[in-house]
Amino acid sequence: MKERIEELVKEIEAFNISCPDELEQFRLKYLSKKGEVSVLFEGFRNVPPEAKRETGQLLNNLKQLATDKYNAEKERLSMAETVSTTTDLTMPAYPFGEGTRHPISIIRNEIIDIFSRIGFTVSEGPEIEDDNHVFSMLNFAADHPARDMQDTFFIEKKSGTESDPHDVLLRTHTSSVQVRVMENTQPPIRTICPGRVFRNEAVSARAHCIFHQVEGLYVAENVSFADLKQALLYFAAELFGKDVKIRLRPSFFPFTEPSAEMDINCNICEGKGCNVCKGTGWLELLGCGMVDPNVLEACGIDSVKYSGYAFGLGIERAAMLKYGVNDLRLYFENDIRFLYQFRTEIL
Ligand code: DAH
Numbered sequence: 001m002k003e004r005i006e007e008l009v010k011e012i013e014a015f016n017i018s019c020p021d022e023l024e025q026f027r028l029k030y031l032s033k034k035g036e037v038s039v040l041f042e043g044f045r046n047v048p049p050e051a052k053r054e055t056g057q058l059l060n061n062l063k064q065l066a067t068d069k070y071n072a073e074k075e076r077l078s079m080a081e082t083v084s085t086t087t088d089l090t091m092p093a094y095p096f097g098e099g100t101r102h103p104i105s106i107i108r109n110e111i112i113d114i115f116s117r118i119g120f121t122v123s124e125g126p127e128i129e130d131d132n133h134v135f136s137m138l139n140f141a142a143d144h145p146a147r148d149m150q151d152t153f154f155i156e157k158k159s160g161t162e163s164d165p166h167d168v169l170l171r172t173h174t175s176s177v178q179v180r181v182m183e184n185t186q187p188p189i190r191t192i193c194p195g196r197v198f199r200n201e202a203v204s205a206r207a208h209c210i211f212h213q214v215e216g217l218y219v220a221e222n223v224s225f226a227d228l229k230q231a232l233l234y235f236a237a238e239l240f241g242k243d244v245k246i247r248l249r250p251s252f253f254p255f256t257e258p259s260a261e262m263d264i265n266c267n268i269c270e271g272k273g274c275n276v277c278k279g280t281g282w283l284e285l286l287g288c289g290m291v292d293p294n295v296l297e298a299c300g301i302d303s304v305k306y307s308g309y310a311f312g313l314g315i316e317r318a319a320m321l322k323y324g325v326n327d328l329r330l331y332f333e334n335d336i337r338f339l340y341q342f343r344t345e346i347l
Helices: 002-014 020-031 036-046 049-082 103-116 175-184 225-240 293-298 315-323 336-342
Strands: 128-130 154-156 168-170 189-198 210-220 246-253 256-265 282-291 307-314
Touching: 002 036, 002 049, 020 036, 020 049, 036 049, 103 189, 103 210, 103 225, 103 315, 103 336, 175 189, 175 210, 175 293, 175 307, 210 225, 210 282, 210 315, 225 246, 225 256, 225 282, 225 307, 225 315, 246 282, 256 307, 282 293, 282 315, 307 315
Parallel strands: none
Antiparallel strands: 128 168, 154 168, 189 210, 210 307, 246 256, 256 282, 282 307
16 A cells, blocks of 8 residues: 555646646546545555554655645646736736826925924814904904804804804804814813815805915913014925015904914015015015914913913915915816826825
């Protein structure tokens, strides 16, 4: 029997399988019930007891060899089946569009990156808000025009035209997130809040009913207007290049006192005056100011011990200034001829 086993080992090793038919022949010849291996197992009964151990082992090895070969060849043939013989694997693949980041995402990420380098965290809040967080706690007077249906999308109004802190609405600015942060955290607070905002406006080249803002908030002991100015200068230089000039104009927001608007120098006419900057040489970028003590107190922060600054800017606006885009609607149309122009940006 030992010789027969050795013969079969050689035979099995040499057996050439190149198609499913040959695989089946192999199985029938060696592994089926009446196959060579089974025949030998049957003959095992007649092996003298002193040779049983060695022969048994050889027989088992033989069976394993045949089974392994069968399985390996079966797998190889099934893989070969999926790659048809007419496929040229060396041919270059079809090109496909890689896609690009949307310019709004690029600028948002860049702004987050710039402020995170000076210790600002990122906070988020709900898009569906109540009057309290969007207006009342931010010191808006009850008759402020922003609380009007003309400007705000209301979801649930508690009483006719009267404003009510429980009115449910789409937030009109991300300043609501600074309220939520201050309600829940004690200073020092240093955070930016990027997000979508909604305003009841007719869509045009210069206005849209949905856009994006980034709110910034810094509250700690002894925060001054000089700190605000320095942070904004750093920000503008990082976003627009180190030669950028900024200017602060006095302004008014209910939630800051004093308040200002920040302009950057017009990079199209280099300050000489053109139709983009309406001849002024300056482009408005953001609103800012020192957080009004009423706002701090409404959020449970001691306004004697702490002071803070805040700022808010439109991401579309920043992207318009940076990339020279002149129509807001382009950001929402998803025309790939527009979007592809940002494909070199890696952020
Ligand atoms: N919330 C203002 C807006 O939507 C922008 C703004 C101005 C935010 C001044 C601020 C700020 O935090 O201090 O127009």
